[in-house]
Amino acid sequence: MAWQVLLFYFGFFSMAASNQFQYSIIEELKLNSIIGNVAEDLGLNSSDLKMRKLRIVSHQNRNYFNISTENGNLYVSDRIDREEICGSEQNCFLDIEILAENPVNVYSIKIEIQDINDNAPSFYRDIFNIGISESALPGAQFALGHARDPDLGSNSLQSYSLSQNPHFSLVKKSESGKEYPELKLLQTLDREKQQKYEFILTAYDGGKPMKSGTAIVKIIVQDVNDNFPVFSQKMYEVSLEENLPVGYLVLHLNASDKDEGSNAEILYSFSHISENAQQVFTMDSQTGAISTIGKLDFETAQTYEMTVEAADGGGLVTQCSLLIQIVDLNDNAPEITIASLSTPIPEDSAPGTLVALINVKDLDSGKYGEVNCQITDTKALKLLPSSNNYYKLVTAAPLDRERTAEYNITIIAEDEGSPPMVTKKMVHITVSDVNDNAPVFDKPLYISYIPEHTPAGTSIQSIHASDLDDSENARVTYSIINSNIDDIPVTSYVSINSMTGVLYAQRSFDYEQLREFQFQVMAKDSGSPPLSSNVTVRICISDKNDNAPKILYPSADTEGSALFEFIPHSAEKGYLVTKVIAVDADSGHNAWLSYHLLQVPDPSLLTIGQYTGEIRIGRDLPDIETLRQKIVVLVKDNGLPSLSSTVTLNLVVAENFQQVVPEIRRQPNNSATASNTTFYLVIAIALISLLFIVTVLITLIIKCKKTYSPAPFDAFSRNVYPQFTLGCPSEISDTSLPFPFSYDVCVTLDSKQNEIAYLKPVQNVPTDNLIDTGDVAPGSVSINANLPTNICVQVGSRY
Secondary structure (H helix, E strand, C coil): CHHHHHHHHHHHHHHHHHCEEEEEEECCCCCCCEEEEHHHHHCCCHHHHHHHCCEEECCCCCCCEEECCCCCEEEECCCCCHHHHHCCCCCCEEEEEEEECCCCEEEEEEEEEECCCCCCCEECCCEEEEEEECCCCCCCEEECCCEECCCCHHHCEEEEEECCCCCEEEEEEEECCEEEEEEEECCCCCCCCCCEEEEEEEEEECCCCCCEEEEEEEEEEECCCCCCCEECCCEEEEEEECCCCCCCEEEECCEECCCCHHHCCCEEEEEEECHHHHCCEEECCCCCEEEECCCCCCCCCCEEEEEEEEECCCCCEEEEEEEEEEECCCCCCCEEEEEEECCCEECCCCCCCEEEEEEEECCCCHHHHCEEEEECCCCCEEEEECCCCEEEEEECCCCCCCCCCEEEEEEEEEECCCCCCEEEEEEEEEEECCCCCCCEECCCEEEEEEECCCCCCCEEEECCEECCCCHHHHCEEEEECCCEECCEEHHHCEEECCCCCEEEECCCCCCCCCCEEEEEEEEEECCCCCCEEEEEEEEEEECCCCCCCEEEECCCCCCCCCEEEEEECCCCCCCEEEECEEECCCCHHHHCCEEEEEECCCCCCEEECCCCCEEEECCCCCCCCCEEEEEEEEEECCCCCCCEEEEEEEEEEECCHHHHHHHHHCCCCCCHHHHHHHHHHHHHHHHHHHHHHHHHHHHHHHHHHCCCCCCHHHHHCCCCCCCCCCCCCCCCCCCCCCCCEEEEEEEECCCCCCCCEEEEECCCCCCCCCECHHHCCCCCCCCCCCCCCEEEEEEEECC
């Protein structure tokens, strides 16, 4: 495939090289003039012209020819000027390429452009002015401008001629193969007789027909220079306003000369001028016009003096003086200079303290240079005039950095021009800090709640105080003010990071021992002298469930012996058998107790109130003489995890209390101590019964004297719970029994008296019918069965 491509290009270029031919035409042919038939000359079939798509491929900016695709004629499509295309070259050719397609062929054609006499000779100027002094001698020659003809050969320039006159003739000069005409003086001239002569100079070419070109030669007879130039005045004075634009015409000097010709032609120049004036003024040497080339500034130069000379063509010179005065305008804004600036200034600076010394000036003169100065409205600073255009910026009132730490004062200077010019300058003034602000805590009181048993070293509170001062005066350190809590230094409870203000626990706290404490923290800045503030910090210990419920009634002995409860046969469903009473040393939710039957032989026989601890008959009792059941009651709190305690009860169902005693005696007790304890208990119950009878008698006597007197046992009413006030605002507990207190626990032994008196703190309650359970042996109860009364047990609990 590659050799076929190479063979195609080789054949193409061979064909292009072998198909070259030439046409010859004259210039200035009319448009659409036919040059020749390319199709016939190339041997192309006229029927294939459209398929071959002949066209001219031109590499020139202009395409002078075109080819007809209908008949293959090559015709002129643009004006052909040989002088324009080839200039003065003797041979002029145009090369074009014709492209034919199907197959592709490129044909090169040369077209020769032949010259015709289409240009007449012409001079480079229409009029030649020649000045000849009247003292010129005959034979003197004066050069004239030569003519030009762009045509070639005989069509080009051939000869010159001068119109007939008695004073001048024409002489030809040759140089570099070209002829130049010169004017020759034949006889002397007299300016007083004739000052001007005028001739016609004609140039001819050799074309057919012949063409010619003419120029006018004007001879001016020059006078002998015997007169000096004269200015209209010896001294010129001009006033100019400053800021005139560059190129402004200042003055047009005019000197006259009575001579003629070059003797009367005057050239102007500066003969004496300062260097700075040269940068501002210039002069036209021909016209004498003086104009500005630089900026006029009254503040730079107020006057300019210079000497101007006028010289004619004969070398005669005359001088005059020129004084230019500059008129001042209000073109300069006031200038503000900070001569001295004291910043920062202490905020405790006294009123009248100098802050800055300011100089204000205006380069203009007169009222244009008078300046009024003021500052933007501020109550802290004021501007006072001083001498020699100086102003003092002083403090007008006490400064407070915490309110305004910096001032941006704008100084305004305004002159008295019309319109006035204003200058503004900003002065930045900072106020340095003085330790005049004590630290301020974020809160008036800090209250922190921490769980009990929090490990020592735990962060419990972040104390933060801010100081409005700056830098060292605002750097705050924290410390705990020494105080004691129960004769123990507070620093043994908490510590504080002096830099961050974070409080840390120094020990693990126990809610049951210490519920809250407070102390003061001092924040002190690092100023000199330092300032400080105090704040109270209250630490409240929140409760954790770390105490199991304590069962107050019934109280089981240490050996696990159970308490006996008597249930008569007559008891019906809902009968209150007994009530389990328990307390929890914790508080809040951790002290909310619930009661559950953990072990019960017959779950349907007994029920227990979940939140009251009341054990009641759940159904009617079976018809048997005696029934004994041992149950275990579980008391648990509401903490997480929950803690619990248990108590064991022996319930005996009998017709009367005497049937219970054998059941009690059947309790395993091999020790002599238990027997003695029972004996003493019986004696104690008998004494209490006697005291009770006496009390009843006394009560009856009192009732006879008074219509009504509340019974001493009315205080043991149902649903009475102890109330107490909490130390910290978030602690809420109304179900736990606080310590230390003494409580009375009263239970009924009479089957007909179906009620229980609840816990009540001991307050002036008659104690002659109470039994102290602390003296009763474990697992035994001493009861007076003949007395239908309540047995009250006093339980004391202390930390």
